[in-house]
Amino acid sequence: MNKYQILSVAAASLIAAGGLAAVPAAHAASMEKCFGIATAGHNDCAGISGLHSCKGQATAYYIPGDFRVVPTGTCEKMGGVDMAQAKAIMNKTSKVVAFEAKVQAKANWQG
Template identity: 35%
Template sequence: MKNIVTAGLIAGALATAAASVASATSHDAPAGKEKCYGVVKAGKNDCSAADKSHACMGGAKTDGSGLEWIAVPKGVCEKLVNGSLTPVEAAKDTAE
């Protein structure tokens, strides 16, 4: 009986760990939507930053970061000011 309980606990722990990994690595936009970078307000992003500086929804620190995204209906992103379907690094200031 003890072996059955132990096996059940181990199986449950492994299933929980696998589900956590699957949800943590699933950073795709939902069906019918696309990732739109550069238009999200601080704290309102849908998932991790393109530069992996954070892995959380709501982790954006600044408005309009080209590394943060939100899911928008397909075809909408490129109609938005600063909207990009790919991450955009901040421009480097070359003036001294």
């Protein structure tokens, strides 16, 4: 069979199996589940000037350049690569080995 024949046979067997009948159930979350997974909206009309908190005060008076973005989260755990290497990896897969060695070295150093 060529790929189209395979596809049409597969479609026919899905119809025969009634596979599609199950689809609406599979896609309709139960109402009670919706109450659990609905996420909070972020539009509201309360003022959160943040003036009351240190963090808020910093952002309210935020001046770009005063804040360096130095990761403190899991990036810190992962270590980083220098840009030349990152570029090399992006451009040339043969450099992946070198990158891996670098990551390995960092892992050893941090671990």
